Amino acid sequence: MTLTPPASAFDLDSQTLRVIAAIAEYGSITRAAAVLGFSQPAVSQQLRRVEARLGMPLVTRSGRGIRLTDAGEVIARHAGAVLTALDSAAGELSDLAGLRAGRVRLSAFPSASSTIVPRLIQVMGAEHAGVQFTYLEAEPPEAVAGVRDGLSDIAIAFHHPADRNDPFHDSADGLVVHRLMRDDILLLAPEGHPGVTDAAPAHRVDLADFRAENWIAGCPRCRSHLLDSCARSGFAPAIAFETDNFVAVMSMVAAGLGVALLPALALTASPVPAGVVALPTTGHDHRVIVAVTRPGADHIPAVRETLRLLRSTAA
Missing domain, CATH: 3.40.190.10 (Periplasmic binding protein-like II)
Known part of the structure; x- marks a missing residue:
């Protein structure tokens, strides 16, 4: 006996769920396609097929981008939980295969x-x-x-x-x-700066010794951390430059343009240039x-x- 489930216009496949979830996240069919590893025409064609079957649009244009319609929002709202369950089922099958896939x-x-x-x-x-x-x-x-x-x-x-x-x-x-690891936050300053040469015996520096310096800030979250760290040391930093490129930050410090805070992991990725020192702070600053x-x-x-x-x- 063959089991034939009743067909429904509202049956949704996992690929449709992933496409709608990606569009909800990025507001762009092109970006969603890139993240999912599909071509943009393939995603557009998938949307048209689903919309034709459902009898209602899932996306609509909004300025230069697109946004989900009410129907698209309904699918996006449920997509995360459904995809987690599907991935879990696929994972259990993968377990049977001994992680060969x-x-x-x-x-x-x-x-x-x-x-x-x-x-x-x-x-x-x-x-x-x-x-x-x-x-x-x-x-x-x-x-x-x-x-x-x-x-x-x-x-x-x-x-x-x-x-x-x-x-x-x-x-x-x-x-x-x-939790994976602790990552110390280090102060980068030019060699010979009084705040460096007068550092504590344990070679930790006090941020307050750099209150008069220009500061180089990073990404929005790193910038917020800089402001909080300096506030704990009793001052507001004068931020002269901002870049989320940590190699550029080190080059700016080497050029004498200011001082900065960088995590040790960034310094593992790229060596500290000559003329720059990187030292931990007296506040034992770190991120997790x-x-x-x-x-x-x-x-x-x-x-x-x-x-x-x-x-x-x-x-």
Whole structure:
């Protein structure tokens, strides 16, 4: 006997769910297609087929971009939970195959891109060659949002535990946060600066000794951390330059344009140039590197194994 389920115009496949979730996240068919690894015409054609079957539009133009219609919003709202369940089922099947297959969608911030991520993928490839990775570089807010919306399995992110205004915990509310490592925040200054030469015996510097300097700020979250760190030392920094390129930050310090705070992980990725020193602070400033997943994602064997290797490679 053949089982033939009743057909419904509202039956939705997983590819449609992923497409709608990606459009909701990025507000662009082109960007959604790139993230999902499809061509833009293929995604547009998929949308047209689904809209014809449903009898209602899922996207509409909004200025230079697009936005979801009410029907599209309904699908996007349920997509994350449904995709998590489907990925979990696929993961259990992968477990039966002994991790000879599987896919992990990973995102991480820039300094992790050149340090943690390459080593992780290399080790995973050596131990489980059948597991495939897709990777997208994104700052923590976008990376965590991608996990929440079902576009990524694991986001490598960071937060500053001492900061009053760090929005990380709110952004990760309802998700699972796996601690990976502590990453010290170092002050970069020109050699010979009095605040460096007069550093404490343990070679830690007091940010207050640099209150009169120009400061170089980074990404929005790093800039917020700079403001909080200086506030704890009793002053507001004079921010003269802003760039999220940590190599540019080091070059600016080397050129005598100012001082800056950078995490040790960034200095692992690129050597400190001549004429610049990097020292820890008297406030023991640091950030915490974490991996963020959806609840239940570690039931997927490939994700669970990636988290295990992440902990070991980060350590």
